[in-house]
Amino acid sequence: MISVILLSLILFLWGVQFLKLQWKSRGFPPGPIPLPIVGGVCIFCHWSNLQLAKIYGNICTLWLGHKPMVVLYGFKAVKDGLTVNSEDVSGRLQTYMFNKFSRGRGILVSNGLIWKHQRRFGIATLRKLGMGNKGMERGIQTEAYHLVKFFKDKDGEAVDPSFPIVHAVSNVICAVVFGHRFSLQDETFRQLIEAYNCVVAFGNSYTYYIYEIFQWSLACFPGPLQKLESRCDFVRSFVRQEIKKHREKGTIDEPEDFIDFYLDQIEKAKNVPDSTYDEENMVQSVFDLFLGGSETTATTLRWALLYMVAYPDIQEKVQKELDVVLGSSHQICYEDRKKLPYTNAVVHEIIRFSSIILITIPREVVKDTTVLGYHLPKGTVVMANIDSTLFDPEYWETPHQFNPGHFLDKDGNFVTREAFLAFSAGHRVCLGEVLAKMELFIIFCSLLQIFKFTLPEGVKEVNMDIIFGSTMKPHPYKLCANLR
Secondary structure, eight states, X not given: OHHHHHHHHHHHHHHXXXXXXXXXXXXXXXXXXXXXXXXXXXXXXXXXOTHHHHHHOXXXXXXXXXEEEEEEESHHHHHHHHXXXXXXXXXXXXXXXXXXXXXXXXXXXOOHHHHHHHHHHXXXXXXXXXXXXXXXXXXXXXXXXXXXXXXXXXXXXXXXXHHHHHHHXXXXXXXXXXXXXXXXXXXXXXXXXXXXXXXXXXXXXXXXXXXXXXXXXXXXXXXXXXXXXXXXXXXXXXXXXXXXXXXXXXXXXSOOSHHHHHXXXXXXXXXXXXXXXXXXXXXXXXXXXXXXHHHHHHHHHHHHHHHHHHXXXXXXXXXXXXXXXXXXXXXXXXXXXXXXXXXXXXXXXXXXXXXXXOBOOOEEOSSSEXXXXXXXXXXXXXXXXXXXXXXXXXXXSSTTSOOGGGGBOTTSOBOOOTTOOTTOOGXXXXXXXXXXXXXXXXXXXXXXXXXXXXXXXXXXXXXXXXXXXSSOXXXXXXXXXXXX
């Protein structure tokens, strides 16, 4: 009898919550029927199904328990959703894990005044350090040189290019942030890279989602979280040591790197009310710059070499253009892209086709607003499917083929495409977009200028499948770099 009463009570309460959710969902974009309790679990089942857009349209609503999440799909919906009333949808969803590891600081997942100050400072400092011009270009050329040397030393033997690529890209960020680079043999630097790999791997794991949805599971399965905490602590300790070295160096007339500029900014703002410039925000901003600036670019370069092995005819066309326009001894610079339309198109197609970021980090509506004709109240989560813009059949002729022609006109001139939103859009657009494009172009061209990349002897097929995660990585592979 008691069990029947208890079951009836549970069903009654569930029914009440169900009706409340149906009432709350009025006015939101269409979507799957919201269910109490299990909504947060079902979302991941629904999210993997791209049929959502076909069923509900390019804007639909999923539910995280009682919290609505609006999903944007396709170029038009993503662009308008992120750029019309852009500031209104510029918040970051403060999840349990985000709060635990960033504490609301830095650039990537902060909000409000902290985010505005740190982002504005980050953009301004990167420009002062030469983003987009010769100042930063020299650092990228240095890393391209060391990467070329790595492959030369292998003398055509089969090698996994992953770590040397990560090393080169990370060293670009090191030069920007710390003012110096690290050798391939530096053990501390290797530990730093491994720590970041651990952070990324955790973000790619089911454990991360379980912790976010069922926080009680932290007490039952603490191991993965403890490992992540120790790696994050190592990175922050590393950054603090670099800051200490900069402080010991004393004040200099001309700041030389990000930490120099930040220490100078702390001094300037020490008497400013509500200043957000302090060591904690500096440490987190450096953490974010590394995470955002090394993982994505290195992954794209890994795809770039894999595509050249998979499409040797495209590799040959790039090399022919490099030979005819620049020659074999010319040092690649970013300005060269204007004289290399086909090569520039290939670099952009690599970024498009690899589509390493499927969805944006969740944004949150910071005040009541309108998105694509729907009224969204403050607190609504907005997720933009970036991948869908890069494969939208209405804007790309052959979206599921690797085709550099997407970025060329009928006369062979390079053209930009409005649906190329690989770096997102709106107030949260990637602040390192120019730096990433510089790195990809200079390093890619420097390698293809000197080497022909081929499959190892006996390997007949290229595995183009992705490893699904926060970034879409290729499966580990080996290739041979033969001098041309």
